Amino acid sequence: MGVTAGIGGIVATTVPLCPRCHPLLFSISRSLFVPPMSDSDLDAVTITVTDHDAKVHTISVPTDFPLMQGLIEHLPLKAECGGACACATCHVYLADPSLFSAPSEDEIDMLDMAFSVNTNSRLSCQLMISPAHAGMVVTLAPGTEKD
Protein backbone atom coordinates (compact mmCIF):
# COMPACT_ATOMS: atom_id res chain seq x y z
CA MET A 1 0.00 0.00 0.00
CA GLY A 2 1.54 3.28 -1.05
CA VAL A 3 0.54 6.62 0.34
CA THR A 4 0.07 9.72 -1.79
CA ALA A 5 -0.58 13.06 -0.14
CA GLY A 6 -0.88 16.62 -1.32
CA ILE A 7 0.06 19.39 1.10
CA GLY A 8 0.28 23.04 -0.01
CA GLY A 9 0.38 22.09 -3.67
CA ILE A 10 3.23 19.63 -3.17
CA VAL A 11 2.43 16.05 -3.91
CA ALA A 12 4.57 13.42 -2.24
CA THR A 13 4.44 9.72 -2.86
CA THR A 14 5.98 7.33 -0.41
CA VAL A 15 7.09 3.78 -0.82
CA PRO A 16 4.74 1.15 0.57
CA LEU A 17 4.78 0.97 4.36
CA CYS A 18 5.28 -2.42 5.91
CA PRO A 19 2.96 -2.76 8.97
CA ARG A 20 5.45 -5.10 10.64
CA CYS A 21 8.49 -2.82 10.23
CA HIS A 22 6.72 0.50 10.77
CA PRO A 23 3.56 -0.25 12.75
CA LEU A 24 3.08 3.28 14.10
CA LEU A 25 3.64 5.01 10.73
CA PHE A 26 1.49 2.41 9.05
CA SER A 27 -1.31 2.94 11.53
CA ILE A 28 -1.14 6.74 11.25
CA SER A 29 -0.99 6.77 7.47
CA ARG A 30 -3.76 4.25 7.26
CA SER A 31 -6.01 6.27 9.53
CA LEU A 32 -5.32 9.45 7.53
CA PHE A 33 -5.47 8.21 3.97
CA VAL A 34 -7.18 4.84 3.79
CA PRO A 35 -10.91 4.44 4.26
CA PRO A 36 -12.01 1.99 6.95
CA MET A 37 -11.43 -1.63 6.05
CA SER A 38 -14.26 -3.61 4.72
CA ASP A 39 -14.08 -7.35 4.96
CA SER A 40 -14.90 -7.60 1.27
CA ASP A 41 -11.75 -5.64 0.19
CA LEU A 42 -9.23 -7.77 2.05
CA ASP A 43 -8.17 -11.34 2.47
CA ALA A 44 -9.28 -12.23 5.94
CA VAL A 45 -9.64 -15.10 8.38
CA THR A 46 -12.30 -15.74 10.97
CA ILE A 47 -11.24 -15.95 14.61
CA THR A 48 -12.97 -16.23 17.98
CA VAL A 49 -12.43 -13.54 20.58
CA THR A 50 -13.60 -13.38 24.18
CA ASP A 51 -14.04 -9.76 25.24
CA HIS A 52 -13.57 -8.06 28.63
CA ASP A 53 -17.10 -9.07 29.69
CA ALA A 54 -16.53 -12.74 28.76
CA LYS A 55 -18.76 -12.35 25.71
CA VAL A 56 -17.60 -14.49 22.77
CA HIS A 57 -17.38 -12.95 19.28
CA THR A 58 -16.63 -14.49 15.91
CA ILE A 59 -14.92 -11.81 13.85
CA SER A 60 -13.10 -11.47 10.57
CA VAL A 61 -9.54 -10.08 10.70
CA PRO A 62 -7.45 -9.18 7.66
CA THR A 63 -4.37 -11.18 6.77
CA ASP A 64 -1.02 -9.39 6.39
CA PHE A 65 -1.99 -6.98 9.17
CA PRO A 66 -1.28 -7.17 12.90
CA LEU A 67 -3.99 -8.91 14.92
CA MET A 68 -4.52 -5.61 16.77
CA GLN A 69 -5.75 -3.99 13.55
CA GLY A 70 -8.55 -6.50 13.18
CA LEU A 71 -9.44 -6.42 16.86
CA ILE A 72 -9.87 -2.64 17.04
CA GLU A 73 -12.23 -2.75 14.06
CA HIS A 74 -14.66 -4.90 16.05
CA LEU A 75 -13.98 -4.58 19.78
CA PRO A 76 -13.17 -1.87 22.36
CA LEU A 77 -9.46 -2.66 22.60
CA LYS A 78 -7.43 0.35 23.74
CA ALA A 79 -4.21 -0.18 21.71
CA GLU A 80 -3.07 3.33 22.65
CA CYS A 81 0.27 3.48 20.83
CA GLY A 82 -1.18 2.30 17.53
CA GLY A 83 1.11 -0.71 17.25
CA ALA A 84 4.49 0.75 18.21
CA CYS A 85 5.06 -1.81 20.98
CA ALA A 86 5.08 1.05 23.47
CA CYS A 87 1.96 0.70 25.64
CA ALA A 88 0.90 -2.94 26.31
CA THR A 89 -2.78 -1.96 25.97
CA CYS A 90 -3.25 -4.47 23.15
CA HIS A 91 -2.44 -7.39 25.46
CA VAL A 92 -4.25 -10.64 24.61
CA TYR A 93 -4.13 -14.28 25.65
CA LEU A 94 -3.71 -16.86 22.88
CA ALA A 95 -5.35 -20.25 23.29
CA ASP A 96 -2.50 -21.67 21.19
CA PRO A 97 0.68 -19.57 21.52
CA SER A 98 2.52 -21.91 19.15
CA LEU A 99 0.68 -20.32 16.22
CA PHE A 100 3.19 -17.45 16.31
CA SER A 101 6.94 -17.20 16.61
CA ALA A 102 8.40 -16.30 20.00
CA PRO A 103 8.04 -12.68 21.15
CA SER A 104 10.87 -10.24 20.54
CA GLU A 105 12.86 -8.75 23.41
CA ASP A 106 10.96 -5.48 22.92
CA GLU A 107 7.63 -7.28 23.24
CA ILE A 108 8.77 -9.17 26.34
CA ASP A 109 9.94 -5.89 27.91
CA MET A 110 6.61 -4.23 27.15
CA LEU A 111 4.62 -7.20 28.48
CA ASP A 112 6.36 -6.58 31.80
CA MET A 113 4.26 -3.39 31.97
CA ALA A 114 0.95 -5.23 31.39
CA PHE A 115 -1.56 -6.49 33.97
CA SER A 116 -2.16 -10.20 34.61
CA VAL A 117 0.54 -11.57 32.31
CA ASN A 118 0.39 -15.32 31.67
CA THR A 119 2.52 -17.73 29.68
CA ASN A 120 0.15 -17.26 26.73
CA SER A 121 0.23 -13.45 26.86
CA ARG A 122 1.13 -11.53 23.70
CA LEU A 123 0.84 -8.02 22.35
CA SER A 124 -1.64 -8.24 19.49
CA CYS A 125 0.14 -5.47 17.57
CA GLN A 126 3.15 -7.75 17.23
CA LEU A 127 1.21 -10.70 15.77
CA MET A 128 0.95 -10.69 11.97
CA ILE A 129 -2.11 -12.56 10.77
CA SER A 130 -1.80 -15.11 7.97
CA PRO A 131 -4.23 -17.65 6.51
CA ALA A 132 -2.74 -20.20 8.95
CA HIS A 133 -4.42 -18.32 11.80
CA ALA A 134 -7.97 -19.09 10.67
CA GLY A 135 -10.00 -20.36 13.61
CA MET A 136 -7.62 -19.19 16.31
CA VAL A 137 -8.98 -18.29 19.73
CA VAL A 138 -8.03 -15.08 21.56
CA THR A 139 -9.05 -13.48 24.85
CA LEU A 140 -8.69 -9.74 25.52
CA ALA A 141 -6.64 -9.20 28.68
CA PRO A 142 -7.88 -7.08 31.60
CA GLY A 143 -6.78 -3.45 31.56
CA THR A 144 -6.99 -3.15 27.78
CA GLU A 145 -10.59 -1.96 27.50
CA LYS A 146 -11.27 1.51 26.14
CA ASP A 147 -12.45 4.04 28.73
Ligand code: FES
Ligand atom coordinates in the same frame (compact mmCIF):
# COMPACT_ATOMS: atom_id res chain seq x y z
S1 FES B 1 -0.74 -1.15 20.62
FE1 FES B 1 0.71 -0.42 22.05
S2 FES B 1 1.95 -2.16 22.47
FE2 FES B 1 0.49 -2.88 21.04
